[in-house]
Amino acid sequence: MRKNSIEKLIVFVVMGLFFGMSVISSSVNIVEKSPNQHNQLKQADVNIIQTSNHDIDIFDNDQELLSCDHLAYIGAGISDFWLYEFTLNDPGNLTCICYEEYMWLLVGTWTNSRNILACSYYGSSLFEIDPETCDIYEIGGGSSGITGLSMDPTTDELYGLYGVKGSSSGSDLYNIDPETGWQEFIGSCGVTWIIGIAFDSDGVLYGWSNSTDNLYTIDIETGEATEVGSLGINLNYVSDGHFCMEDDILYLAANTYTGCYLYACDKDTGACTLIGQFENNTAVILLAIPYWSNQPPDPPKFTGPDYGKPGVNYTFCVRVVDPDGDDVFYLFDWGDGETTGWFGPYAEGDLICFTHAWSEEGTYTIKVKAKDEYGAESGWVKHVIIIDGGIPYIEISKPQKAIYIRHRKIIPFIVPVIFGDISIRFSAEDNLSGLNRIELFIDDELKEIFTIIPWGWLWNEITPWKYKHVIKLIAYDNASNNATKNMTVWRFF
Numbered sequence: 482m483r484k485n486s487i488e489k490l491i492v493f494v495v496m497g498l499f500f501g502m503s504v505i506s507s508s509v510n511i512v513e514k515s516p517n518q519h520n521q522l523k524q525a526d527v528n529i530i531q532t533s534n535h536d537i538d539i540f541d542n543d544q545e546l547l548s549c550d551h552l553a554y555i556g557a558g559i560s561d562f563w564l565y566e567f568t569l570n571d572p573g574n575l576t577c578i579c580y581e582e583y584m585w586l587l588v589g590t591w592t593n594s595r596n597i598l599a600c601s602y603y604g605s606s607l608f609e610i611d612p613e614t615c616d617i618y619e620i621g622g623g624s625s626g627i628t629g630l631s632m633d634p635t636t637d638e639l640y641g642l643y644g645v646k647g648s649s650s651g652s653d654l655y656n657i658d659p660e661t662g663w664q665e666f667i668g669s670c671g672v673t674w675i676i677g678i679a680f681d682s683d684g685v686l687y688g689w690s691n692s693t694d695n696l697y698t699i700d701i702e703t704g705e706a707t708e709v710g711s712l713g714i715n716l717n718y719v720s721d722g723h724f725c726m727e728d729d730i731l732y733l734a735a736n737t738y739t740g741c742y743l744y745a746c747d748k749d750t751g752a753c754t755l756i757g758q759f760e761n762n763t764a765v766i767l768l769a770i771p772y773w774s775n776q777p778p779d780p781p782k783f784t785g786p787d788y789g790k791p792g793v794n795y796t797f798c799v800r801v802v803d804p805d806g807d808d809v810f811y812l813f814d815w816g817d818g819e820t821t822g823w824f825g826p827y828a829e830g831d832l833i834c835f836t837h838a839w840s841e842e843g844t845y846t847i848k849v850k851a852k853d854e855y856g857a858e859s860g861w862v863k864h865v866i867i868i869d870g871g872i873p874y875i876e877i878s879k880p881q882k883a884i885y886i887r888h889r890k891i892i893p894f895i896v897p898v899i900f901g902d903i904s905i906r907f908s909a910e911d912n913l914s915g916l917n918r919i920e921l922f923i924d925d926e927l928k929e930i931f932t933i934i935p936w937g938w939l940w941n942e943i944t945p946w947k948y949k950h951v952i953k954l955i956a957y958d959n960a961s962n963n964a965t966k967n968m969t970v971w972r973f974f
Contacts, residue, residue: 556767579615623664668704710751
């Protein structure tokens with residue numbers, strides 16, 4: 482039902498005086514807190530992300546409208562300010578987070594910075610509210626007292642609307658710098674007393690008027706408003722609204738002539754469905770529904786060995802990297818049926834290390850994934866480790882038990898006897914982790930380290946007056962297992 486604008490103006494002025502004198506009244510029913518209670522509320526520990534999908538059905542003409550228990554915040558009071566949290570399906574159950582005396586805040590919006598921006602009731606200042614700590618900071622302001630505030634989730638651009646007093650051309654739309662509060666005039670809406678605005682998930686701006694009780698879309702380039710349809714609500718005072726980005730429904734905290742109620746409104750028709758009355762008929766002047774484009778943590782980049790031995794603990798480390806700077810949990814699956822479970826949370830930049838031992842030989846695929854504090858998970862990152870408990874095979878093929886003259890085998894003999902130079906030849910292998918290197922010693926002096934085949938070394942050193950020598954080969958696999966082969970030879974010249 483449309484109302485006469487003059488009657489609306491009279492009612493609004495009376496309501497403004499009424500709220501300015503006191504936020505504690507029989508119609509509002511806000512219970513004043515003692516100083517001790519105020520301090521306790523300021524120090525409240527608030528978990529701001531508690532979303533799930535428990536079903537609650539709200540019907541309009543026997544059709545299901547929504548199913549949502551998303552966390553939301555409301556602000557109440559004029560000369561003082563209360564911040565409450567509640568779930569969208571239960572406005573009759575409010576939890577007071579904090580109270581601030583002489584903090585005259587009005588409409589607000591949630592931002593991708595995970596805080597609330599609000600405007601002062603008198604003047605034009607923009608404020609930031611941290612819902613975890615309830616710290617409130619003044620940012621600054623432009624020239625007009627803003628009565629509607631919303632941030633475009635697709636661009637992070639902040640817009641404000643001045644529509645309390647109205648004008649012949651209607652309410653005015655502004656672009657607002659969230660860093661300074663400075664306002665840039667865009668244009669007039671052409672509709673009297675649009676008192677609230679909200680962006681949907683696609684970046685379309687909507688507004689509602691307590692003069693016409695209609696819903697409008699607003700062109701953010703010109704400020705021009707286009708009627709969508711009737712809300713079906715008899716708005717009486719400043720009413721704030723916000724879209725839930727999960728279901729893309731407009732939620733409206735509407736102050737009416739009979740109380741303050743939460744509605745879910747169809748953005749295509751304007752029609753609103755009652756969810757419930759706010760606890761103690763609290764007069765709501767700010768509604769903010771948390772959202773953000775939360776990105777999952779980066780896929781873990783972890784360091785650790787590629788090979789190991791059974792029963793030995795090995796260390797694997799990951800560096801915490803999250804695009805949003807969130808705290809992160811980690812889960813390791815060791816590939817042998819054991820997992821760490823979710824460990825954490827850890828802060829951005831932390832180096833986190835885990836140890837594990839495998840009891841049996843084999844090839845194992847380690848998997849690790851990350852999850853931020855809001856539940857967004859990275860994909861699995863895989864790493865293969867080979868657990869090897871056996872020693873490599875190594876054998877000397879030349880010289881053998883024979884007499885050699887300048888590399889040539891002349892005749893078998895009881896011991897290797899060498900005259901002149903000789904090429905030492907050997908073979909080696911490891912079937913599980915693979916060969917890493919082979920070390921060759923003559924009389925315990927390291928002569929060569931071999932990493933590629935063929936294996937061989939020319940022994941052409943002259944050792945006068947020393948004829949008995951020991952050739953020693955040590956083969957290492959990639960798991961640091963090793964095998965040794967010794968041969969005693971007689972060499973002349």
